[in-house]
Amino acid sequence: MIRQRTIAKPVSMTGIGLHSGAKVEVEFRPAPANTGLIYTRTDLEPNVTMKCSADCVRDTQLCTALVNENGVRISTVEHLTAALSALGIDNLFINVNAPEMPVLDGSAHPFIYLFTTTGVTELPAPKSFIRVKRKVRVENEGKWAELNPSNSGFDVDLQIDFDHPAMDKDKQHFAMPFTGENFVRQVSRARTFCFMRDVEFMHAHNLALGGSLENAVVLDDRGVLNPEGLRYEDEFVKHKLLDAIGDLYMAGRSILGSFKAYKTGHDLNNRLLRALLSDPENYELIEFSEEYSEQKGSIEFVDSKKSIAAF
Numbered sequence: 411m412i413r414q415r416t417i418a419k420p421v422s423m424t425g426i427g428l429h430s431g432a433k434v435e436v437e438f439r440p441a442p443a444n445t446g447l448i449y450t451r452t453d454l455e456p457n458v459t460m461k462c463s464a465d466c467v468r469d470t471q472l473c474t475a476l477v478n479e480n481g482v483r484i485s486t487v488e489h490l491t492a493a494l495s496a497l498g499i500d501n502l503f504i505n506v507n508a509p510e511m512p513v514l515d516g517s518a519h520p521f522i523y524l525f526t527t528t529g530v531t532e533l534p535a536p537k538s539f540i541r542v543k544r545k546v547r548v549e550n551e552g553k554w555a556e557l558n559p560s561n562s563g564f565d566v567d568l569q570i571d572f573d574h575p576a577m578d579k580d581k582q583h584f585a586m587p588f589t590g591e592n593f594v595r596q597v598s599r600a601r602t603f604c605f606m607r608d609v610e611f612m613h614a615h616n617l618a619l620g621g622s623l624e625n626a627v628v629l630d631d632r633g634v635l636n637p638e639g640l641r642y643e644d645e646f647v648k649h650k651l652l653d654a655i656g657d658l659y660m661a662g663r664s665i666l667g668s669f670k671a672y673k674t675g676h677d678l679n680n681r682l683l684r685a686l687l688s689d690p691e692n693y694e695l696i697e698f699s700e701e702y703s704e705q706k707g708s709i710e711f712v713d714s715k716k717s718i719a720a721f
Contacts, residue, residue: 411536412698415711416440416501418529423520425512428486428602428626429473431619434508438525441501443535446662447494449476449484453507458482462491464660464683470676472617474657485510488676489602492656493521495664496593497530498711500537516601516625518652522594526712536697542667546692548681555654555671555682564588567670568651576633581644584651590712593655599641600648603627606635654679661687663695 422437441448447462460466460476468477475485490511494502496518514520547556567585570577586592604618604626612618621628627645628635642648657679658665671678686692 413532414443414500414535414537415498415530415532416442416445417499417525418531421524421528423512423514423524425514426620426625427508427510428513428516428620429617430508430510432508432510434506434510434512436507436512437505438528439503439505440531441503443501443533445501445503447491447500447502447504449487449504449506451482451484451507451509452505454482460484462487462660462662464680464687467657467660467680470680472612472676474653474660474676474680483509486513487511487660488653488656489514489516489518490521490656491659492593492652493518493525493598495655495659496522496590496598496712497525498537498590498664499525499530500662501533513602513620513625516627517599517649518656519594519598522598522712530712538663538695538697540661540663540665540667540686540693541696542665542686543693544691546682546686548678548685550678550681553673553675553678555669555674555678557665557682557686558668558670560666560668562587562668564665565668566651566655567668568647568654568674569672570647570650571673572646574629575631576629577646578643582647584644584647588655589710591710594712596642597648597652597655600645600652601625601627601641602649603629603646606630650674658683666696 417438417440420439424435427434449460451458460478466476467474469475473486474488475483477483542557542559545558566588569583606628623636654674657676661683
């Protein structure tokens, strides 16, 4: 059977919050099977705990944020959940001493590196998947996202539409069969991006106070300001796909289906996931036995014994 996963041992990291600009310390601890992804704000007394779920996402302005019924929040969780999706990690305790996860370099790769180096271990319990049974679609002002049934695991297909000299029209669409290795090699290093003209507005609203060329791709009216340039020719669409993968993993389970979207963002991604889960006729939870082999290659996660250096 395909088994649930967690990390092999506790590990910590320190970084800066993208929107707060403050130092953030986070500790990751192994969790037993069927625990899920559990966030705890350790800077509050008493500590406040939230389980990662689609319904717990209550703010999607410039990031994905978990917010409980009392307004306690943990922002910018999408890059972490994208990495957990690729690694197949279902169970994890995440203890953070701030209202935001660290942005690190603006991509999912530092989390991939951290957990692959620390080690990922299988648990003695079957992993369950969300299999899409019928089409689910959400739309908003010309933007849309949908999930369809598929016999090939999880396929992703996303298109953006920016009119900017640095964004080649031929590089604004990307599709791939989602596997852990495909994500690590082709998507995980894509960084968040923003336009200089929007920075002043964000600062006025106490957003992106920790943003810099170290953790984001920044564009002026003519091109990319980062001296090293882009990591991928199509880094912009790949980061939007990275966000979408992270947003869809807020369910805490991997999806079996086909995801396709046009100009989607955090809000639309979350609305799509909520729409899927709102009706039991839309999906089913399934597990795979030892005999299952036909589709396994299309839902493989990063090998828990493989070094990140292999990528």
